[in-house]
Amino acid sequence: MSIYDIELETINGKQASLGEYEGKVLIVVNTASKCGFTPQYSELQKLYEQYHEQGLEILGFPSNQFGEQEPGANSDVQSFCQLNYGVTFPLFAKTDVRGDDAHPLFRHLTEELPFGGFNTETSSGKMLNAFLEEKYPDSLEGPSVKWNFTKFLVDREGRVVRRFESTEEPSDMTDAIEALL
Template sequence: MSIYSYDVETIQGKQTSMGQYKGKVLIIVNTASKCGFTPQYADLQKLYEEYHDQGLEILGFPSNQFGEQEPGANSDVQSFCQLNYGVSFPLFSKTEVRDENAHPLFSYLTEEAPFGGFNTNEASGKMLNAFLEEKLPHFLEGNSVKWNFTKFLVDREGNVIRRFESTDEPMDMKADIERLL
């Protein structure tokens, strides 16, 4: 299998193939509108504006699996992202990204880029890890997506290069993005 083997649904409800992104550097990220990490939309949009002309695509997949932090309809998600963060990168329909109903794309991504833990030397990593240990310990098992704004970096050939956890800021990805472009 390859990342290009998967079909996804746009936020407007149209089926499309990941194959359309062949030759592009990708950031695939699960998102939510009511999360402590939601402000990452701003820096994701900045990265998109800075590197899109060089071949970067950012693909946002809203998910309501983490604390029900994406409760609205797809149209609500799209409006929220455009009005609050000026998001112009592609968004997709609300998607399950973990557990038995995870979209096959996210199952593939997490197989290719296993969970390496949170950086507990930073406050956000320490807090998210402690929250999950206390409230949702099963979320820490295995390699599945742990929370909103887990980011996967994919090269132009479709290889999953690196996983950035929710607590990793989008701007921390710049050096890796530039290497791939």
């Protein structure tokens, strides 16, 4: 199965397909409105504005699976993102990104690029790793998404080429994005 065969639901409840983004460079990111990493929306929007005309699409998937940090309805999420961060990139319906009910897109992404650990050389990587070890030790096992704002970079052929964990800023992706555009 190709990544482009995966069906989606937009934040407005319309059916969509990843096939609509075939030939584009994609950043697929799980998001939340009440997370310490929520300000990453701002940098993601900047990347979108900078590279969209060259073929970059950013696809945001709100999820309430991590500390219940996305409790609102889809309409609340959309309003929050637009009002607070000026988000214009596509957002999708609230989505499970890990566990038995994980959306097929996130199952595919994590099978292609499993969790490789946080960079514990950084303070945020060290902090998130320690937090998860203490509060949710089972969550560190397996290939799944570990927290909000895990970012997957997909090339124009639909290959998952890079995974950036929550603790990595969107601006850290610039070189990898430019290499694919």
